[in-house]
Amino acid sequence: GQNIDQPTEMTATEGAIVQINCTYQTSGFNGLFWYQQHAGEAPTFLSYNVLDGLEEKGRFSSFLSRSKGYSYLLLKELQMKDSASYLCAVSSNTGKLIFGQGTTLQVKP
């Protein structure tokens, strides 16, 4: 079967660093995406990993280990506006995206 797991909720403090983990078991792998979704809005693209290692983009970084079926999204210097849901999604060999249930991050002052 296909399964993508990520924590349901996380809380962090403004200015801090938070790591959101994602583990996956899918039939076929063509890359892993992270999206940010604010309430009532469509997801926006954050990162894409297809090879092992760390991809850094400003305050956001994403890591992938294909052998472990594991990824994480790292958010640095947290801001209040980072409060949102973060979706981990795996692209299968057919190009379909399979989404995890999403992690709701609450940033507190």
Added chain:
Amino acid sequence: GAVVSQHPSRVICKSGTSVKIECRSLDFQATTMFWYRQFPKQSLMLMATSNEGSKATYEQGVEKDKFLINHASLTLSTLTVTSAHPEDSSFYICSANHLQDFGEGSWLTVV
């Protein structure tokens, strides 16, 4: 700017009627588009893959006769919810073939 556009952003319809949602690729030709549905506090679920010039591929459990998909051109795919019921009320989102951009989404409320 946005590369995938959806319309309408919000629609309310009466139970039993049909409603059409459009998904357009703005700067590129999209041979494949994907339609997702998202219920409150849940993640996105793929409904179907829309293929230009051919029939859509539906995910298991999605009724193809209820959710009609037409991809008649390289820049437009439409999703028609037929005989809508209150349980069809949801957030419908499309994405185009490079998967990195979603449309703005369409909120459907069936009353």
